[in-house]
Amino acid sequence: MEKLNNSIDRSWIDKWNHPFIISGPCSAESEQQILETAKRLNSSYVQGFRAGIWKPRTKPNNFEGIGKKGLEWLHKVKKSTGLMVATEIANAEHVKLAISFGIDILWIGARSTASPFAIQEIADALEKENNKIILVKNPIHPDIELWIGALERLSGKGIRKLGVIHRGFYTYQNSRYRNQPNWNLVLNFRTLLPRIPILCDPSHICGKTEGILDIAKKAYHFQYEGLMIESHCDPDQAWSDAQQQITPENLLKMLKTLTHLEKSDQKSQRSLDSFRILIDELDENIISLLAERMDISKKLGTLKKSSDISIFQPSRWKDIMKKSITFGKSLEISEKFLEEVFQLLHQESIKVQNQIR
Numbered sequence: 001m002e003k004l005n006n007s008i009d010r011s012w013i014d015k016w017n018h019p020f021i022i023s024g025p026c027s028a029e030s031e032q033q034i035l036e037t038a039k040r041l042n043s044s045y046v047q048g049f050r051a052g053i054w055k056p057r058t059k060p061n062n063f064e065g066i067g068k069k070g071l072e073w074l075h076k077v078k079k080s081t082g083l084m085v086a087t088e089i090a091n092a093e094h095v096k097l098a099i100s101f102g103i104d105i106l107w108i109g110a111r112s113t114a115s116p117f118a119i120q121e122i123a124d125a126l127e128k129e130n131n132k133i134i135l136v137k138n139p140i141h142p143d144i145e146l147w148i149g150a151l152e153r154l155s156g157k158g159i160r161k162l163g164v165i166h167r168g169f170y171t172y173q174n175s176r177y178r179n180q181p182n183w184n185l186v187l188n189f190r191t192l193l194p195r196i197p198i199l200c201d202p203s204h205i206c207g208k209t210e211g212i213l214d215i216a217k218k219a220y221h222f223q224y225e226g227l228m229i230e231s232h233c234d235p236d237q238a239w240s241d242a243q244q245q246i247t248p249e250n251l252l253k254m255l256k257t258l259t260h261l262e263k264s265d266q267k268s269q270r271s272l273d274s275f276r277i278l279i280d281e282l283d284e285n286i287i288s289l290l291a292e293r294m295d296i297s298k299k300l301g302t303l304k305k306s307s308d309i310s311i312f313q314p315s316r317w318k319d320i321m322k323k324s325i326t327f328g329k330s331l332e333i334s335e336k337f338l339e340e341v342f343q344l345l346h347q348e349s350i351k352v353q354n355q356i357r
């Protein structure tokens, strides 16, 4: 781990005295769309222009990217605006093509990060390409070792300009996010690998335009080095992820707000807020789990009603309490506290089941 940390070349990000911003559409659709979006984004706030050329979609028969000709459009953006250009790569062929068109930043998507085979193929194809910036999105599930393993594979091939992107994690729970952020996991990542620049991708965390500013503010609190935010010259007409793209003008407005916030923020206030963000995140998880538990309790209530089984089940309840307290103790949670919490849970569960009768 130390070897990886020390090998990191941060020059590409340290030369800016403000966060590194990458923006652009989810997908390249037409030359006009690419050039117009880039023109409207081109300002001192934005350093990189992004566009997906190959789009790995969850299901087939969706638009899966414009392919190679999009690389020509990105090359034009680079020439006409001076912005660095970025795209997602998922295999050796993508790497070869992106390099041949002078793409500066290559990012690896969450699904690819989760696959050591894909990462090894990409790392092999990138061998000795030490000028490219490679950004690795977190794997879809919160597995920090898998994320670090991907970086080790790349670093093993001599790639030093590395960075990571927190784009949130898949969750099966109820969530107001498309991909649940996990600030605590990324804080742990920073402790383990302090030299690796961290960017945040609020567009993929939110899955819609509402909340993007809020997530970007949180990323600033945690001192992320940059953001990747999707923008489109005409978001309503976007061919993919239309609901999460904003106009270049709205992005610039947002970045102005963030710059102001960064300057005015007191250090002690910042760490207080950071802990509060972590607490808020956990509270949301607890509430979502409670809702799930109540839902199952309702189903049990219906079953009990139709089978004429009594609602209160003392031996089952005793068992739950005993198991929960033992588990809680192993995590250093006070027995009394857990007892009280579970009493309340049980009461509510009985109440919900009684309402069904």
Ligand SMILES: O=C(O)C(=O)C[C@]1(C(=O)O)C=C[C@@H](O)C=C1
Binding pocket: 297, 300, 301, 311, 312, 313, 314, 316, 317, 320, 345, 346, 349, 350
């Ligand atoms: O296990 C059941 O039968 C339930 O309905 C669940 C539950 C609970 O919420 O934990 C609720 C009532 C019973 O007294 C025992 C447990």
